[in-house]
Amino acid sequence: xxxxxxxxxxxxxxxxxxxxxxxxxxxxxxxxxxxxxxxxxxxxxxxxxxxxxxxxxxxxxxxxxxxxxxxxxxxxxxxxxxxxxxxxxxxxxxxxxxxxxxxxxxxxxxxxxxxxxxxxxxxxxxxxxxxxxx
Ligand code: HEC
Numbered sequence: 001x002x003x004x005x006x007x008x009x010x011x012x013x014x015x016x017x018x019x020x021x022x023x024x025x026x027x028x029x030x031x032x033x034x035x036x037x038x039x040x041x042x043x044x045x046x047x048x049x050x051x052x053x054x055x056x057x058x059x060x061x062x063x064x065x066x067x068x069x070x071x072x073x074x075x076x077x078x079x080x081x082x083x084x085x086x087x088x089x090x091x092x093x094x095x096x097x098x099x100x101x102x103x104x105x106x107x108x109x110x111x112x113x114x115x116x117x118x119x120x121x122x123x124x125x126x127x128x129x130x131x132x133x134x
Contacts, residue, residue, distance in 0.1 A: 033110055039100075040107025047094055049104075056117055063091060067117035070109040077105050 033041065044050070052062040059065075069075050085101045087093030096104070123130045 031110075031113070034106070036103050036106040037110040038107075040103035040105070040110075043096070043100055043104050044107055047096075052091070055111055056115075065117055066108055066111070067115075068112050070105075070112035077109060080105050080108060 049066075050059040052060040054061070054065040055067050057065060057067075069080060070077065081101050083091065084094070084104050085096065085098075119130045125131065
């Protein structure tokens, strides 16, 4: 009898695992990074952008989260290049070359394809909680 319960739990685990991972088709996976994107990723790390910025909510909080800046309304590649190239009053100018700026923008555009940082409003229930499983 007890053995039957273990079998049942094991089967439930397998079915649930399949169910959770089968949901994630290509739409929720970013493609492998290209050379430019990898170069941008390296700059992101060597210049320590994460000290002030977050990706997926992780990182410093002096600047905004950059996960989805590439697809944010009114922002995007040209907007990001300008800020990265010249800095702002609060963000330093790193004196990067145009190709380095382009690589960083490619990297951030690639990150944007990997998913959404903020919970879309349609998933937030009336209680203020959210359910991202459906
Ligand atoms: C010393 C902290 C700091 C560092 C380091 C830093 N930033 Fe920023 N960044 C900021 C702040 C603050 C802002 C917001 C602009 C403002 O209000 O002046 C910003 C804005 C931005 C924006 C525009 C975001 C938006 O939604 O408007 C981008 C893109 C950006 N930074 C990219 C980078 C990249 C790439 C690096 C690394 C090369 C970097 N930042 C390093 C502080 C920083």
